[in-house]
């Protein structure tokens with residue numbers, strides 16, 4: 356059991372986007388366009404305390420809303436570094452990411468999107484009623500809402516089922532959305548916020564959101580998976596986003 360002090364210092368990890376490929380020699384597949392912070396909302400837009408991890412651990416951490424980087428920021432093209440230990444810094448990052456996702460009304464957020472290329476993402480599809488999801492643990496159907504928000508550390512996924520096209524947005528592409536083909540079902544193996552291994556299967560919107568976030572952790576963006584027609588339709592908007600992030 357890890358305990359927190361309410362006066363715990365907000366990690367510097369939360370404020371300073373890490374240099375790319377930090378420590379792991381990850382190849383950077385994107386083009387460097389520099390910081391996009393000039394086009395983003397000032398920080399922090401919200402600070403508070405959160406009863407962490409659905410009350411399972413029963414402690415409070417101070418949290419803050421982090422800056423979400425937009426298309427063109429090099430962190431989005433960096434493969435996330437594997438997390439070797441779920442320590443206080445990682446827990447702080449996770450908490451801040453949950454706060455940030457909530458503030459942005461997103462259903463998922465990857466560490467790359469707050470400028471920190473590490474293998475951690477969060478997903479919360481609570482309240483989405485028009486796009487069904489299913490979840491299974493040990494082959495038994497469970498209510499996915501009981502497991503939200505999902506915290507996926509060093510996740511591995513196995514895809515199954517046929518591919519279906521569906522509409523997606525991404526917090527790093529404000530105002531844009533497009534159709535992306537994804538597998539219907541996904542099997543997930545990850546660490547939770549306590550560093551414990553867990554496994555589950557998901558389908559529907561949940562499976563889609565997990566595939567989208569998993570891609571972020573590899574430096575892959577949803578536009579990479581769009582068909583030619585969608586890419587063409589969004590080309591002008593994407594150029595505009597890039598130009599803004601180049602500042």
Ligand code: CO
Pocket residue numbers: 524525526527567571
């Ligand atoms: Co995204």
